[in-house]
Amino acid sequence: MKGYLVLENGEVFEGERIGSIKDTICEVVFNTAMAGYIETFTDPSYAGQGIVMTYPLIGNYGVIVEDEESERIWAKAVFIHELAEYENNFRTNKNLDTFLKENNTPGLVGVNTRKLTKVLRDAGTLRGALVSNLEDLEEIIEQIKMFNIGDIVNVVTSKKIVTYGSTKPKQIALIDYGAKHNIINSLLRRGVGVTVYPADTPSEIILATRPDGIMLSNGPGDPKNCDFQIKTIQKLFKTNIPILGICLGHQLLALATGARTEKLKYGHRGANHPVKDLFTDKVYITSQNHGYYVVDTSIDPEIAEVSHMNLNDGTVEGIKYKNKNIFTVQFHPEACPGPEDTAYIFDEFINMVNGKEQ
Numbered sequence: 001m002k003g004y005l006v007l008e009n010g011e012v013f014e015g016e017r018i019g020s021i022k023d024t025i026c027e028v029v030f031n032t033a034m035a036g037y038i039e040t041f042t043d044p045s046y047a048g049q050g051i052v053m054t055y056p057l058i059g060n061y062g063v064i065v066e067d068e069e070s071e072r073i074w075a076k077a078v079f080i081h082e083l084a085e086y087e088n089n090f091r092t093n094k095n096l097d098t099f100l101k102e103n104n105t106p107g108l109v110g111v112n113t114r115k116l117t118k119v120l121r122d123a124g125t126l127r128g129a130l131v132s133n134l135e136d137l138e139e140i141i142e143q144i145k146m147f148n149i150g151d152i153v154n155v156v157t158s159k160k161i162v163t164y165g166s167t168k169p170k171q172i173a174l175i176d177y178g179a180k181h182n183i184i185n186s187l188l189r190r191g192v193g194v195t196v197y198p199a200d201t202p203s204e205i206i207l208a209t210r211p212d213g214i215m216l217s218n219g220p221g222d223p224k225n226c227d228f229q230i231k232t233i234q235k236l237f238k239t240n241i242p243i244l245g246i247c248l249g250h251q252l253l254a255l256a257t258g259a260r261t262e263k264l265k266y267g268h269r270g271a272n273h274p275v276k277d278l279f280t281d282k283v284y285i286t287s288q289n290h291g292y293y294v295v296d297t298s299i300d301p302e303i304a305e306v307s308h309m310n311l312n313d314g315t316v317e318g319i320k321y322k323n324k325n326i327f328t329v330q331f332h333p334e335a336c337p338g339p340e341d342t343a344y345i346f347d348e349f350i351n352m353v354n355g356k357e358q
Contacts, residue, residue, distance in 0.1 A: 003108045005050075005079060005116070006137065007128045008144045013116055015108035017132065018083060019100025025147045026050035026076035028128040029291070030117045032270030035061075036337020037096070041075045041105070042068040044156040044178030045247065045289050047220040048149035050077035050128060054117050059096035062087030069180040069336060073103035074156060074220075077130045079116065083109045106130050124265040125291060152221040153177045153229065153248075157199035168193035170353055173211035175199060177219030177229065177248050182336040186343070187215070190350045200228060203235040213242045213353040216249025218332065223251040223261050223292055230256045237326070242352035244345070245328030247290055253328050254319060260298035264315070267291040268330075271338035274311040275331055277318075283311065286331035287338025293330065294319065325352040 003017035007028065030052040031040055037058050040051060058080040078100065087095050100107050108130060120126060127144045134140070156178040164184060170192040174184065177199050187194050192213070197206055199219070206214070214236055223230075226248075233256040236243065245253045251261050268288040275286045293315045296306055308318025308329060318329040332338065333345035 001132065003106075004131050004134055005108055005111065005128050006131060006134070006140050006144065007119070007126045008141060009123060009126060010141060011119060012134065013079075013108075013111050015079070015110040017106065018097045018109050019078070019107040020104045021132065022104065022106055023129065023131045024050070024076050024106055025127065025129045025144055027147075027149060028052060028079075028120065028126050029267055029269055030054055030120055031289075032272065033287075033337050034271070036271060038063055038067045039069045039337045041073045041078060042070045043180055043289060044070050044074045045218050045220045047074040047152050047156045047178065048076060049220070050079060050130065051075045052079045052111075052113055052116055052120070054113055056081040056113065057084055058082070059087060060084035061089035062092030063094045063096055063099040064089065064091045065093045066091075067336075069182060073100070073105045075105060077105065078107040079111045079113065080107065080109050081111060081113045120266050125267060149221050151225045153199050153219050153226055156220060158196055159198060161195060161197055161201070163193065163195040164188060165193035170212040171195060171209070172213045172215055172353070173197060173206050173209065174215045174217060175201065175206070175229075175232075175249070177217050177226075177252070179217035179219075180332075180334060180336060182334040183215070183217055183246065186334045186346050190346060192350065192353065201232075203232045206236070207239065211241060213244070213349065215349075216243065216245035216253060216328070218247035218249065218289070220248070222263070223248060223255055226252055237324075240325070242325035242349065244349040246334075247330060247332060250319065250328035250330050251292055251294055253326070254294040254299070257303050257321070258298075258300055260295045261292050262295055263292050264290075268310070271335075273331065275317045275342070276309050276311055278307055278309060284341040285339045286317075286342055287335045288331050290330060
């Protein structure tokens with residue numbers, strides 16, 4: 001069955017439909033990772049977005065359920081060039097088409113993803129619609145232009161408080177703005193317990209449990225839409241509890257301390273982004289997935305300093321807060337998918353929790 005991706009600028013890309021046959025409107029972004037499509041599609045940070053996979057062959061190792069980063073696919077649609085005819089992996093549970101159908105997620109295969117990616121790089125991130133016919137193209141474009149992801153954090157966050165590893169001597173409060181499974185796993189592997197709190201949890205409830213550390217997770221959308229979360233972080237910032245923020249958590253803490261965020265032209269999404277640690281002069285290859293960044297000139301030098309920098313475009317990738325056991329990173333040290341070069345970030349956080357000098 002034929003399908004079409006219609007962009008808000010009027011360009012149309014044709015392909016064959018896979019997964020769910022429903023039509024959908026989304027923000028169209030591209031991901032440059034060569035593997036890790038399972039983790040990518042199930043990352044809550046992609047809520048509201050349609051993902052263009054730049055690597056031409058997708059689905060060759062099928063779907064491995066234990067590699068999922070959440071309980072469902074959060075991407076609104078997927079656009080790929082070629083779907084592998086057969087999956088080949090001893091761990092696979094099902095093929096990609098079945099996985100998309102089970103999650104009611106539409107997809108398009110046979111898309112000229114090279115051309116589509118160039119369009120997004122030149123024009124910036126665009127909204128688009130995946131449809132089965134083009135009978136009323138003008139009406140489709142009007143609907144696309146009305147689409148807004150909005151306050152998506154409260155959609156993806158957990159609905160209740162859950163604790164893992166409650167017998168561990170140190171306990172971390174993880175505020176879930178769209179947390180990936182491997183953030184929790186990365187903490188548990190380091191011998192601490194983790195309590196996951198929904199994004200709308202008041203600071204008083206979190207602090208009442210006397211956590212040894214606080215983690216602000218990744219998540220989707222524009223950080224400026226998160227008024228409640230920013231005010232909560234301002235209260236947490238006033239304590240002496242060690243805090244680590246990742247991705248959206250990094251942006252929210254910056255906003256909570258007076259800095260400014262802006263939207264990137266087409267975002268950083270992939271598993272090969274070079275980042276320099278300005279304190280050690282070491283360069284790491286990182287996994288990234290974000291459409292916004294913290295403006296370096298908006299950071300108050302009395303409050304914080306830039307710790308990491310993106311070597312592709314010079315944007316802020318990490319912030320260290322002065323006179324506080326608080327630091328944040330824009331990239332994903334938990335990877336999945338991607339390199340584990342920056343897993344040391346979790347080690348540094350746990351050292352802070354244990355009261356060790358940095």
